[in-house]
Amino acid sequence: MGYGGRVARTALTTRAAADTLDAADPLAGFRARFALGGSRRLYVDGNSLGPLAHDVRAALEARTDEWRDRLVTGWNEWVEAPAVVGDRLAAAALGAAPGQTIVSDSTTVNLYKLAGAALDARAGAIVADASDFPTDRYVLQGLAQRTGRELRMLETDRVAGPQPAEVEAACADSAALVVLSAVNYRSGALARMSEITAAGHEAGALVLWDLCHAAGAVEVDLDAAGADLAVGCTYKYLNSGPGSPAFLYVRSGLQDELRSPIWGWFSQDDQFAMGPTYEPVAGVGRFMAGTPPVLALAAVDAGAAMLAEAGLARVREKAAALTSLAVDLHDERLAAFGFSLGTPREPHRRGAHVSLRHRDAWRICRALIERADVIPDFRAPDSIRFGLAPLYTRFVDVWDAFDRLAGIVESGEHEAMDDARRRVT
Amino acid sequence: MGYGGRVARTALTTRAAADTLDAADPLAGFRARFALGGSRRLYVDGNSLGPLAHDVRAALEARTDEWRDRLVTGWNEWVEAPAVVGDRLAAAALGAAPGQTIVSDSTTVNLYKLAGAALDARAGAIVADASDFPTDRYVLQGLAQRTGRELRMLETDRVAGPQPAEVEAACADSAALVVLSAVNYRSGALARMSEITAAGHEAGALVLWDLCHAAGAVEVDLDAAGADLAVGCTYKYLNSGPGSPAFLYVRSGLQDELRSPIWGWFSQDDQFAMGPTYEPVAGVGRFMAGTPPVLALAAVDAGAAMLAEAGLARVREKAAALTSLAVDLHDERLAAFGFSLGTPREPHRRGAHVSLRHRDAWRICRALIERADVIPDFRAPDSIRFGLAPLYTRFVDVWDAFDRLAGIVESGEHEAMDDARRRVT
Numbered sequence: 067m068g069y070g071g072r073v074a075r076t077a078l079t080t081r082a083a084a085d086t087l088d089a090a091d092p093l094a095g096f097r098a099r100f101a102l103g104g105s106r107r108l109y110v111d112g113n114s115l116g117p118l119a120h121d122v123r124a125a126l127e128a129r130t131d132e133w134r135d136r137l138v139t140g141w142n143e144w145v146e147a148p149a150v151v152g153d154r155l156a157a158a159a160l161g162a163a164p165g166q167t168i169v170s171d172s173t174t175v176n177l178y179k180l181a182g183a184a185l186d187a188r189a190g191a192i193v194a195d196a197s198d199f200p201t202d203r204y205v206l207q208g209l210a211q212r213t214g215r216e217l218r219m220l221e222t223d224r225v226a227g228p229q230p231a232e233v234e235a236a237c238a239d240s241a242a243l244v245v246l247s248a249v250n251y252r253s254g255a256l257a258r259m260s261e262i263t264a265a266g267h268e269a270g271a272l273v274l275w276d277l278c279h280a281a282g283a284v285e286v287d288l289d290a291a292g293a294d295l296a297v298g299c300t301y302k303y304l305n306s307g308p309g310s311p312a313f314l315y316v317r318s319g320l321q322d323e324l325r326s327p328i329w330g331w332f333s334q335d336d337q338f339a340m341g342p343t344y345e346p347v348a349g350v351g352r353f354m355a356g357t358p359p360v361l362a363l364a365a366v367d368a369g370a371a372m373l374a375e376a377g378l379a380r381v382r383e384k385a386a387a388l389t390s391l392a393v394d395l396h397d398e399r400l401a402a403f404g405f406s407l408g409t410p411r412e413p414h415r416r417g418a419h420v421s422l423r424h425r426d427a428w429r430i431c432r433a434l435i436e437r438a439d440v441i442p443d444f445r446a447p448d449s450i451r452f453g454l455a456p457l458y459t460r461f462v463d464v465w466d467a468f469d470r471l472a473g474i475v476e477s478g479e480h481e482a483m484d485d486a487r488r489r490v491t
Numbered sequence: 492m493g494y495g496g497r498v499a500r501t502a503l504t505t506r507a508a509a510d511t512l513d514a515a516d517p518l519a520g521f522r523a524r525f526a527l528g529g530s531r532r533l534y535v536d537g538n539s540l541g542p543l544a545h546d547v548r549a550a551l552e553a554r555t556d557e558w559r560d561r562l563v564t565g566w567n568e569w570v571e572a573p574a575v576v577g578d579r580l581a582a583a584a585l586g587a588a589p590g591q592t593i594v595s596d597s598t599t600v601n602l603y604k605l606a607g608a609a610l611d612a613r614a615g616a617i618v619a620d621a622s623d624f625p626t627d628r629y630v631l632q633g634l635a636q637r638t639g640r641e642l643r644m645l646e647t648d649r650v651a652g653p654q655p656a657e658v659e660a661a662c663a664d665s666a667a668l669v670v671l672s673a674v675n676y677r678s679g680a681l682a683r684m685s686e687i688t689a690a691g692h693e694a695g696a697l698v699l700w701d702l703c704h705a706a707g708a709v710e711v712d713l714d715a716a717g718a719d720l721a722v723g724c725t726y727k728y729l730n731s732g733p734g735s736p737a738f739l740y741v742r743s744g745l746q747d748e749l750r751s752p753i754w755g756w757f758s759q760d761d762q763f764a765m766g767p768t769y770e771p772v773a774g775v776g777r778f779m780a781g782t783p784p785v786l787a788l789a790a791v792d793a794g795a796a797m798l799a800e801a802g803l804a805r806v807r808e809k810a811a812a813l814t815s816l817a818v819d820l821h822d823e824r825l826a827a828f829g830f831s832l833g834t835p836r837e838p839h840r841r842g843a844h845v846s847l848r849h850r851d852a853w854r855i856c857r858a859l860i861e862r863a864d865v866i867p868d869f870r871a872p873d874s875i876r877f878g879l880a881p882l883y884t885r886f887v888d889v890w891d892a893f894d895r896l897a898g899i900v901e902s903g904e905h906e907a908m909d910d911a912r913r914r915v916t
Binding site for chain 2: 172
């Protein structure tokens with residue numbers, strides 16, 4: 067294990083030092099398994115969309131062959147895929163025992179299903195975070211309006227993320243549901259999942275974790291944290307492709323008590339009897355809805371398998387080391403140019419991305435993409451995110467990306483960029 | 492156009508006559524564009540899952556290359572894909588002008604979104620069909636329970652399908668929403684869409700059509716029928732793969748009035764501003780929810796393109812001819828063995844599949860698959876469905892499939908099959 071010297075601050079941040087870290091990296095071999103090409107491009111946006119892995123492409127092709135060869139009879143196995151892939155993903159990335167996780171639908175739809183079910187089962191307010199990802203806030207706004215619940219938005223410190231005491235205070239006087247992200251989408255702050263879950267439980271609330279920026283980046287342990295519910299996507303650190311299906315988790319002991327608001331045929335007991343009356347199947351399968359995306363499930367399975375092979379402990383340690391290098395480079399190269407760090411400084415309090423705040427972040431981000439072949443992303447109003455996914459990001463990539471970024475702000479090259487925000491990325 | 496002699500009853504049904512029809516078939520060239528192989532297998536279940544087309548595989552591979560090469564910057568175009576592909580599908584198969592159709596999520600989730608929106612906008616009961624596909628009935632049962640609405644289930648003649656007068660009667664005393672399938676999943680009965688829609692409107696209801704078994708099989712004309720809402724899948728006659736994303740249609744004049752119950756970030760006005768408060772975008776895009784399935788959308792686009800190239804009028808005419816041949820063969824070869832026809836006899840009152848009813852349908856279906864290399868499907872309690880998708884089904888395939896089926900029931904071979912319904916198909 068070669069990351070220890072990085073997590074503890076070193077005296078001088080040089081490219082040679084980054085090279086040394088790469089040479090000792092036990093995960094270094096994984097990079098060749100991604101189709102990242104040999105170009106000058108530096109991809110530091112795996113926290114938004116992971117790149118294509120050869121294994122994932124092969125899995126998609128194999129599943130397409132299965133469709134070709136088996137046609138409709140393939141459904142005899144495919145019908146189990148959301149649960150089978152869910153269990154594999156749970157073991158690889160979520161710290162969840164089998165029978166609690168399925169993969170299907172989008173994060174948004176899964177959040178709607180689980181939050182809706184929780185509100186049917188518990189009285190009281192909804193507690194969420196004003197700094198959380200938009201779709202979480204919007205889904206909860208809609209459910210709050212529909213169910214007449216109070217939606218209490220934490221105004222957390224954007225860099226530090228939500229604290230247990232804040233959640234405890236917000237839950238006072240009856241709370242039904244707490245929804246928070248384990249890793250904040252902008253700052254990368256890692257929430258104290260166990261303590262916050264306990265605070266929610268103390269108030270009688272169910273606690274739902276959004277793991278989009280956590281799954282595959284940090285050591286999530288849903289079962290140990292006592293989490294009730296979770297959702298998350300697979301197109302970031304699980305590298306399963308743009309719009310690949312999301313997962314959902316429902317704690318075993320809670321499954322029989324909850325019902326999805328969407329009563330679909332894939333959640334029906336004895337589905338192919340096609341009987342007259344809806345009766346949800348026992349277990350987490352009751353949170354399925356319609357026909358699952360069979361081809362895409364093969365990609366998620368392959369993405370989860372790579373993560374299982376790498377091992378979450380190593381992934382997590384490398385993430386801490388990569389982001390520590392990024393923090394050091396921010397301090398050394400960028401702080402003098404109007405940047406501030408939008409990410410916790412303590413390595414184990416953050417995920418695998420860092421956020422660099424600057425009043426001209428949009429134009430700097432454009433210059434990085436268009437002039438410097440560095441691909442990060444911009445998040446309103448003032449953040450450039452560098453996602454440092456451990457499976458394929460090298461320490462020299464971090465060094466080079468910051469070097470190019472420093473070059474842009476040193477030269478003022480970004481000032482020539484268009485300020486109009488017409489593009490998604 | 493070589494199908495006319497088939498639609499009108501001919502004197503004698505021979506394999507040579509089927510050959511003649513194939514020789515004159517203007518769509519005959521499409522079969523070679525599917526990966527159906529040269530085996531003895533006869534696939535007559537395209538009404539459940541369409542086969543792999545070479546164009547679809549190529550589209551999936553090209554989109555995967557795009558992901559590899561463009562990474563996150565691909566989203567600048569992909570973000571429009573649900574609407575772009577929706578418009579192409581609308582033109583190819585739905586009779587819908589642009590700006591009313593999107594492709595994303597499953598049929599179940601889309602039905603939930605549209606039916607939920609309709610119930611928010613209209614007071615009164617829900618009218619549906621006890622013979623309709625399970626997920627439609629289940630979704631509506633859930634919404635009825637949640638909103639305290641009466642769910643009036645038509646007890647229609649299973650073969651004939653719902654009639655305008657029945658809908659009119661069921662809508663008496665205030666109806667909010669009528670949900671029916673354009674083509675019944677078991678019988679193949681084609682509903683009189685314009686007349687039924689008018690009957691619903693007369694009662695002040697919104698009318699939602701499930702097009703799963705109609706899109707790509709009959710000449711759907713949503714705009715001309717005055718339909719308000721529609722949903723449907725793309726894995727049957729659009730050949731886009733198992734679990735490929737579904738479509739939804741919202742009539743232009745209705746879009747601003749309705750809101751999805753699922754408030755997701757892909758339906759947010761100025762999405763990437765990621766603002767604090769949900770405000771749905773104008774237009775049909777407000778019925779998006781989460782991140783759309785980008786790879787699968789390429790498959791739907793390719794499937795729709797093939798249908799557009801074939802032309803819906805020819806597809807529809809061939810479907811009538813293929814199913815007419817099937818009806819004749821049922822009468823000549825099967826009726827004496829306890830079969831009855833579960834499909835309308837008038838060619839223009841049915842879709843592209845026929846239903847053969849028999850008290851021993853399950854075991855006969857197993858024998859067809861396991862002993863005769865004919866792949867239809869079973870639908871409880873007593874139906875074998877033969878889907879005769881016009882793009883790749885030959886008239887001789889119909890003849891051969893019925894010949895093998897007749898061989899099984901003549902010999903009693905099915906009586907040795909296991910009656911346990913452990914398999915999906």
